[in-house]
Amino acid sequence: MRLLLIGAPGAGKGTQAVRIAEHFGLKHLSSGDLLRAHVRNETAIGRSIKSFVDAGDLVPDAIVMDMLRKPVVQASAEGGYILDGFPRTVDQAHSAYLVARELQVQVQIAVHLKVGQDELIRRLTARGRGAEDGPEIVKHRLEVYASKTVPLLGYYLERERLVSIDGSQSPDKVGDDLIEALTEARDRLHLDAANA
Numbered sequence: 001m002r003l004l005l006i007g008a009p010g011a012g013k014g015t016q017a018v019r020i021a022e023h024f025g026l027k028h029l030s031s032g033d034l035l036r037a038h039v040r041n042e043t044a045i046g047r048s049i050k051s052f053v054d055a056g057d058l059v060p061d062a063i064v065m066d067m068l069r070k071p072v073v074q075a076s077a078e079g080g081y082i083l084d085g086f087p088r089t090v091d092q093a094h095s096a097y098l099v100a101r102e103l104q105v106q107v108q109i110a111v112h113l114k115v116g117q118d119e120l121i122r123r124l125t126a127r128g129r130g131a132e133d134g135p136e137i138v139k140h141r142l143e144v145y146a147s148k149t150v151p152l153l154g155y156y157l158e159r160e161r162l163v164s165i166d167g168s169q170s171p172d173k174v175g176d177d178l179i180e181a182l183t184e185a186r187d188r189l190h191l192d193a194a195n196a
C-alpha cells in the first residue's frame, strides 16, 4: 500500500506514521526527519537547507524530490510506503505524481490528520526541538501550512483519495481510527483492481 499523511506541524504525522508503518508493513519516509538528519550530519545538503528548516520555511522542491526518489522506489518494491510531510504543496504533489506514475509507484491514499490551532501550538511549544520550535517560528510554520499545504487537501479530494481523521483525540484513538479507515480503503482498492 502507498500512502501519504497531510497534517499541520504538530498534528501527529510522525507519531501515527510509525504505527501505520508497523501495522501494514510499510516503510515510513519522513521528509522532515530525513532533512534534519542531513543538517545533523553536516552533509552538503544539510548545509544548504539548515537556514530553511530553522526558519520554518519550505526547503526548495528539487532537494526534497531528489532526496525521496530512491527510497520511494525501493519501498514500493518492498511492500509500500507511508510518506510523512511530503508533498507539502500542490506543485510538489503534481511533479511527484508525474515521476511516480512513470515508475508505477504513485500514491493510492492521502490521509488528512485534522487538529485545531490551539492544540497544535500547545504540542509544538511543549516539545522544544530547537530553533524550529520557538514561538515565532511555530507561528510561521503554521502560516506556511495554511497558505501552501492546505490547498493540497482540495487536490486529493478531487481525486477521491482523501481520508480525514480527527487528530485531536488521544494518540491511541487516532491510531485506531486510522487503521480502521485505511483497512477499509485498502479493501476498496483491491476491489477496484479486481473490477478493472
Ligand code: AP5
Residues within 6 Å of the ligand: 007, 008, 009, 010, 011, 012, 013, 014, 015, 016, 031, 032, 033, 035, 052, 053, 054, 056, 057, 058, 059, 060, 061, 064, 084, 085, 086, 087, 088, 092, 123, 124, 127, 141, 167, 168, 169, 170, 171, 172, 174
Ligand atoms: P516536518 O518534520 O515535516 O515538520 P512539521 O510538518 O512541522 O511537523 P512535525 O514533525 O513538527 O509534527 P508531526 O505532525 O510529525 O507531529 P508529531 O508526531 O511530531 O518538517 C520540518 C521542516 O522540514 C519544514 O519546516 C521544512 O523546512 C522542511 N520540510 C519537510 N518536508 C518538506 C517538503 N516536502 N518540502 C519542503 N520542505 C520540507 O507530534 C508533535 C508533538 O505532539 C509530539 O510531541 C507528540 O508527542 C505530540 N502528540 C502527537 N500526537 C498527539 C496526540 N494525539 N495527543 C497529544 N499529543 C500528541
Ligand code: MG
Residues within 6 Å of the ligand: 013, 014, 015, 030, 032, 084, 085
Ligand atoms: Mg514529524
